[in-house]
Amino acid sequence: MLASELRTRLPSQQPPSRGPLPCAGLQGAGPARCCAGGRRKEETGAAGTCPCVAFQAAMAGTSSELSDSEILQLLEEPARDSPQPGDSGQPNSSSDLPLDSLSTEVAADTAAGQVKRKRAQTPLEKYSLKYLSVTDLSTQSWCEQQMVYGRELPLLQASEKVRLLNTGKSIHLARELEVHDIVEVRTTSKEDSWALKILNLLSMIPVLQAGGCVRELPVFGVIDGIFLVGIIDELCYTAKGELELRELKTRGRPSMPSEAQKKRDYFQVCLYKYIFDAMIQGQLKPDVITRHIRLRPEQPLGSQIRQHAQKVGFVVTCFGDLLELMYLNLTLSDLPSIDRLTIEYSHQDSDTPLGTEVVEFEEEKVRERVQCYLAYWKGQREVQGVEIEEAWKCRSCSYSEICDWRRTRADGPEQRSGLKKSK
């Protein structure tokens, strides 16, 4: 239905010369190759009639084509054509902040007999989320309260931060382009969009089998009943033949990050390993994705998707075909689990390497931490801000002025100060 543009990866010319079998594993791995079924002609019926759709597609298209300077320009001229509601002068009477609203015991007024006791919405439901990203969780690790505000009021972003992020983004893109091309593929359904992610993953498996290096590898998995997605920066083999995950972090200042940042980054790469390993161990059964994301396996894939799949070496007609291929290729390709996790910090402006950290993977600790973060999303506990020792984080936070967590933390000791006990 919705026509939108997504980008996808092509494995491009560069074969890592050390790879033994040049055409190893090319999708042949799967004995299950779907029949090249009926090419139905142009079922393009619904493309581009709704103005909203057209707008979104245009947005997606442009934002990915813009250079950084163009992006910055856009950011600096704040929407001339469409005055933003919260922006400047504001006859904004409806400015009741949708924050908090965690008060749960609202009802119970009239129908006293019928206590229907509607379960309060979990945050996952409140934001209509069917999945979380790895970076959602690592952001949560920095400050959960800030992460929540970020969802409530995404407009509050310091421009300095935006600049830094965009620089990091373009550096990553440049590196990605070193190992493969990026092509645009039109998608016409949700299944198409997910098919693209899966095709990107599938196209990288043979490269890994051949001992090559891949960047931006998608991972999916379920932890504690919640579907997670992420993108691994880089996977390659060390001289010893270990499979190494490399994460690049570019920095504004030419110095190593604080412990808090390292902690967040360590967690991020550990999560990638956790999910990747589970994938190749066969935990990503075809129905896992369809159940969590509510997709239809029988949904025919769009013509551009099928065409792209063929280019990458797979013949598929419906979404379910791709799910089967994914499962088979992940489990039968004999990929190793990730042996080594490294994070390289580098200075943005000078491109100076600042240091590389090797991260220890402690499965139990990672599990516990994920469990704790996911408990918030499942509504099993309230949102938490930073501990008092980490209150310095609030200095660089756009939400510190309005932060409930800060307020309650500040009030607490003050009120008690009158009751100071001598001991």
Place this chain on the structure above:
DNA sequence: ATTGCTGAATGG
């Protein structure tokens, strides 16, 4: 929910 819902990551 009436119904439906997201490129992830980008950095401090």
